[in-house]
Amino acid sequence: MKLFISIIGLFFSIFLLSCSSKDEKQDEISNGNTRIKIKSINVAEEAAVSELNPIQDDDEDGLSKLGSSRKSSINAQAGVLLTDGSSDLQGRSEESFGEMVASTDFDALVSVAIPIVDSVKRSHYLASAKEAVASKRIVNKLAADVPINSSIKFRLIIYNENRTQQLFNKVLSRNEEPDIALDIGTFHWFAISTQETGTAPDVNSSGVINRDDLANKDFMFDSGSISTVEGDNFLEIIFLRQMAAVDVSLNTRGLFGPMQGTSSISIGSGTGATAFTSIIRTGNFNIFNGVFSDFSTVNTSVLASAMSVVDTRWGNAEKLATFYTAANAVAVTIPVNNLRLRLNSLSITLDDNSTRTFAANALLSIPHTTALSLTKGTRSRANVRLIESGIRVGNYNWARTNLIFDASKNYGSTTVPYAYTMNETDAYRLRPNNNYTSPSDNEYWFHGVPWPTSTEYRTVDACRRIFPSGTWRLPNVPSADNPTDTDHHFNALINNLVRTPAKNQIGTTTAYRYSISWTRSTSQAQNTAYPDANFVLPVYGYRTSAGVVTQNPALVSSSGQMHYWSNSWFTEQGSTYLHGLSLRGTVTNGTTSNTLSMSSNPASNRLPIRCVRRVVN
Numbered sequence: 001m002k003l004f005i006s007i008i009g010l011f012f013s014i015f016l017l018s019c020s021s022k023d024e025k026q027d028e029i030s031n032g033n034t035r036i037k038i039k040s041i042n043v044a045e046e047a048a049v050s051e052l053n054p055i056q057d058d059d060e061d062g063l064s065k066l067g068s069s070r071k072s073s074i075n076a077q078a079g080v081l082l083t084d085g086s087s088d089l090q091g092r093s094e095e096s097f098g099e100m101v102a103s104t105d106f107d108a109l110v111s112v113a114i115p116i117v118d119s120v121k122r123s124h125y126l127a128s129a130k131e132a133v134a135s136k137r138i139v140n141k142l143a144a145d146v147p148i149n150s151s152i153k154f155r156l157i158i159y160n161e162n163r164t165q166q167l168f169n170k171v172l173s174r175n176e177e178p179d180i181a182l183d184i185g186t187f188h189w190f191a192i193s194t195q196e197t198g199t200a201p202d203v204n205s206s207g208v209i210n211r212d213d214l215a216n217k218d219f220m221f222d223s224g225s226i227s228t229v230e231g232d233n234f235l236e237i238i239f240l241r242q243m244a245a246v247d248v249s250l251n252t253r254g255l256f257g258p259m260q261g262t263s264s265i266s267i268g269s270g271t272g273a274t275a276f277t278s279i280i281r282t283g284n285f286n287i288f289n290g291v292f293s294d295f296s297t298v299n300t301s302v303l304a305s306a307m308s309v310v311d312t313r314w315g316n317a318e319k320l321a322t323f324y325t326a327a328n329a330v331a332v333t334i335p336v337n338n339l340r341l342r343l344n345s346l347s348i349t350l351d352d353n354s355t356r357t358f359a360a361n362a363l364l365s366i367p368h369t370t371a372l373s374l375t376k377g378t379r380s381r382a383n384v385r386l387i388e389s390g391i392r393v394g395n396y397n398w399a400r401t402n403l404i405f406d407a408s409k410n411y412g413s414t415t416v417p418y419a420y421t422m423n424e425t426d427a428y429r430l431r432p433n434n435n436y437t438s439p440s441d442n443e444y445w446f447h448g449v450p451w452p453t454s455t456e457y458r459t460v461d462a463c464r465r466i467f468p469s470g471t472w473r474l475p476n477v478p479s480a481d482n483p484t485d486t487d488h489h490f491n492a493l494i495n496n497l498v499r500t501p502a503k504n505q506i507g508t509t510t511a512y513r514y515s516i517s518w519t520r521s522t523s524q525a526q527n528t529a530y531p532d533a534n535f536v537l538p539v540y541g542y543r544t545s546a547g548v549v550t551q552n553p554a555l556v557s558s559s560g561q562m563h564y565w566s567n568s569w570f571t572e573q574g575s576t577y578l579h580g581l582s583l584r585g586t587v588t589n590g591t592t593s594n595t596l597s598m599s600s601n602p603a604s605n606r607l608p609i610r611c612v613r614r615v616v617n
Contacts, residue, residue, distance in 0.1 A: 036180040036226065038172075039234035041154070041191075042145040043220065044241070044377070099367040102389070105346075105358040105529055106255060109385040109468055112339065112368045115378035145238055150174045154193035154220075154239075155200035161186045163207070163288060171200050184228050190287045191222045191237045207288045215282040216300040216324050219243050223287060242285065242292075243324035244332060244374035247381040248341060249310060251318040253467045254387035256429050257348035257356065258316035261305030264345055267323050267382070269338040276342050276363060279334060279374070283326045292326045301344050313411040314426055331373035339366040341384055350432040351406070358529045385468050388430060390613045391535040392521040394492050397613035398535050399472060401431040403463060405442045405451050418451050420465065427451075428465040430611070434536045437511040437554035444543040444606035447565055447580035457603040458569050458580075463611035472611040474567035477581050477598070489612050490566055490583045493518065493537075494596045501592035502536075514539040514553045514587045516562070516594070537562065539587050543606035558590035563599070563607045570600070582607055 099110050148154070150173060158168040158180065167187065168180050192209065193200050194217040201213040220239035246267055252259045270276045280300045283292035300323060307319035325332055341364045347357045366382050374380065390397030410427035413419035418427065431443070441452070448458035450465075463472040475489035493499075499518045506513050515538040520526075526533045539562040541551030553560035562585035569580045584599035585592070601607060 033230050034182055034184050034228050034233070035231070036158070036182060036187075036189075036228065036233050036235060038156075038178065039236045041148045041174050041237045041239070043148050043239045044145050101365055101367065103362045103364055104525055105362050105527055106389050107387040108364050109254075109387065109471070110364070110366045111383045112366055112372070113381040113383070114370075114372060115375070115380060148174050148193070148239065149195075151197045152193060152195055153197060153200045154191055154237075155202060157190045157192070157203065157287070158182070159188045159190075161188070163188055169202070182228060184230065186225060186227045188225050189223065189235060191239065192287070193220045193239060194218060195220065203287055207286060209285040209287065211282040211284045211292075211294060211296060211326075214243075214285060214326065215298045216280055217243070218245065218322070218324055219285070219326075221285070221287070221290065223290065241377045242290075242326070244327045244376055245379040246279075246323045246325070246374065247379060248321045248323070249318065249381065249383045250304075250307070250321065251310075251383075251385040252346075252348055253314055253317045253426055254385055254471065255348050255356070256388065256426075256432070257350045258314070259304045259319065260316075260347040260349060260355070261303060262345060263304040263343070263347055264301045265321055266299070266301045266342045266344055268340050268342060269334050270340050270363075271338060274363070276340055279332065279339075280323050280325045281332070285326075292328050295326060313424075314409075317426075325374055327374055327376045329376075331375040334368075334372040334374070336369060336371055337365065337367050339368055339372060339382065340364065341366060341382065351429065352432050354432060356432075356529050387468065387471055389527060391518075391532075392524045393518045393535050394496055394521065396487070396489055396492055399430050399463075399611040399613075400530055400532060400535075401434055402439070402443055402538075402540075403445070403466070403609040403611055404429050404431055404440070405445075405462075407442075407451075416451075417454075420450060422465075423467055423469045425465065426467055428462055428467070430466070433531050434513070434515070434538055435506055435531065437506050437513050438549075438552065439540050439608065441543075441547070443540075443608055444549075445565065445609050446606055447569060447601070447603035448567070452606060455604075461567060462609065464614070466611065471614060473614040474565060474609065475583075475612050477566045477568035479568055490564075490598060493583065494598070497594075499594065501594050503590060503592065511554050512558070512590075514558075514560070514592050516585060516592060516596070537564065537583075537585075537610060539585060539592065540608050542601070542608075545602070545604040545606075547606075553587040553590075558587065560587050561585065562587075562596075563601060563605075564610050565601075565607045569603065579603060580607075 101108050101110055153171050153173055155171050156168065156178065157166060159166055167182060170178060172178055194214065201209045203209055219242045221242050222237050222239050226233060226235065248265060248267060250265060266278060267280065268276045268278045278297050278299050280298045281295050282298050283295040285292050302321040302323070304316065304319055307321045309315055310318040310320050343358070343362045343364070345360055346362070347355050350356055364384065372380065388400065391400055406427050406429055407414050407418060410418045410425045445452045445462065446455060446457060448460060449456050450460040450462065461474045463474050464470050466472045476485055476487045477490065478486050478488050496518055499516050502515050502517055504513045504515070515536050518535040520534050539553055539560055541549060541560045542563045543549050549555065551560040562583065564583045566581045566583070579600040580603050582599050582601050583596060585596045587593070
């Protein structure tokens with residue numbers, strides 16, 4: 001009996017030992033000891049870009065300080081100009097300005113930058129699913145890969161070895177520690193993000209992301225396999241951008257106001273007057289093979305309110321919009337000179353707080369001399385600087401209004417002496433309209449000076465400082481100092497007799513604005529965004545060196561004179577008294593004369609300035 005009990009006890013002990021060993025073996029492959037953790041989450045570096053037709057800024061003010069005065073044939077009698085006199089404040093060598101293009105409502109300086117993709121980065125972007133073994137995963141990581149923003153969400157999905165069953169599917173952020181417990185084995189993982197802070201797209205039962213969830217989004221993806229071992233196993237995620245990105249920098253500083261939030265733009269292609277097809281497309285994305293399919297075109301627009309500010313100094317006057325288009329290994333190609341920007345709506349807040357709204361759906365062609373290839377993981381850029389269109393009279397495009405100086409917009413230097421950095425100031429501006437009788441002090445300029453009251457005579461063509469630098473200039477009067485510049489802008493006005501003297505009551509006041517207007521060229525359509533259909537030169541007199549306004553007929557018994565500076569100057573014979581050449585007209589007893597002439601003024605008188613377009617498309 002005791003033997004029997006002993007034998008039973010032995011068998012029972014063996015059974016317990018067997019069960020214990022089995023339990024220990026089960027623990028090795030259970031969820032308790034095998035875990036997947038995320039080691040790092042980075043975003044791969046994008047390709048650099050290269051300008052096809054860069055906007056290069058004019059680095060000169062265009063006014064040469066001459067070492068000595070030339071002998072002049074100007075006699076001492078005011079208002080008489082002989083033909084062999086003057087030296088002008090003329091520009092130096094012409095610079096490249098990118099491409100000047102025009103629409104009905106405005107002109108623009110544009111450039112295009114395309115990606116440069118070297119072989120290392122190319123393989124980095126087009127890499128197939130990467131293999132990983134436990135924590136020893138080897139990845140092709142570039143030095144410039146950067147951690148994903150902590151506020152951005154991504155979705156991590158893990159499948160079994162046969163990819164028939166989802167074992168984990170959750171939206172995470174970089175700082176989260178997901179609890180992922182799996183058996184020992186081989187698994188496939190997929191990481192998905194659209195760079196959004198709320199969520200990340202999911203897949204259907206076939207592992208496909210719906211194209212609507214990816215339309216015009218910064219879709220990023222990474223995938224791989226991992227063979228787990230007991231303990232901690234680490235994933236290293238390097239997101240690769242699956243879309244081709246196109247940045248559009250829209251700049252309205254040359255329109256003299258920030259864009260309002262309801263303004264919007266679209267990017268597309270086409271030729272001719274009205275053709276426009278969106279270049280933005282989306283597609284269903286299969287995470288198992290990393291390929292888009294079932295493409296569709298998306299008519300996408302971006303509101304100004306959704307764009308990012310480029311520089312806080314001028315705020316909403318320059319904003320960046322980004323478009324995303326789906327592309328596989330074969331690029332989306334845009335034929336030569338087919339890229340187009342459509343301004344679906346554009347409204348600008350002007351200096352007097354009024355709103356200028358341009359015609360809807362204005363098209364701007366963006367020239368490019370080579371076809372554009374939009375490839376996954378690359379970023380191209382279009383720079384668009386909108387410029388106020390001029391009024392064409394004869395062969396010249398004139399500014400619609402007078403030049404003023406606003407010290408508050410000379411960023412970083414708002415007191416005398418005003419430091420100047422090219423294209424980093426908006427102090428040089430064109431007025432919103434001509435509907436006033438008495439200009440402010442900042443509209444009367446000494447001759448050839450960097451700001452209205454500066455006495456640095458004949459040093460600066462202030463028109464060239466209007467953003468974008470070098471687009472406008474002072475009217476030219478030919479001189480022996482610059483025989484190649486034969487344009488005589490004021491003579492073109494003097495000799496053009498299709499003009500009308502006018503006397504206009506301003507608002508409900510009893511004050512009148514006296515002016516002469518020229519009918520615009522028949523080749524130029526009327527731009528209803530601006531109040532004047534034709535070229536208007538008001539009569540505002542001038543300020544003396546003591547700052548007293550004189551010869552403004554709105555202030556002095558309805559009689560006075562028109563004066564506008566040119567770029568030319570001379571020294572009166574037998575003295576060092578500097579004069580500038582100007583356009584002159586008269587008003588007598590409320591009647592504006594239709595007779596105009598060239599005149600001279602002491603450089604210490606302060607006259608209005610009407611700029612003329614330097615760059616003509």
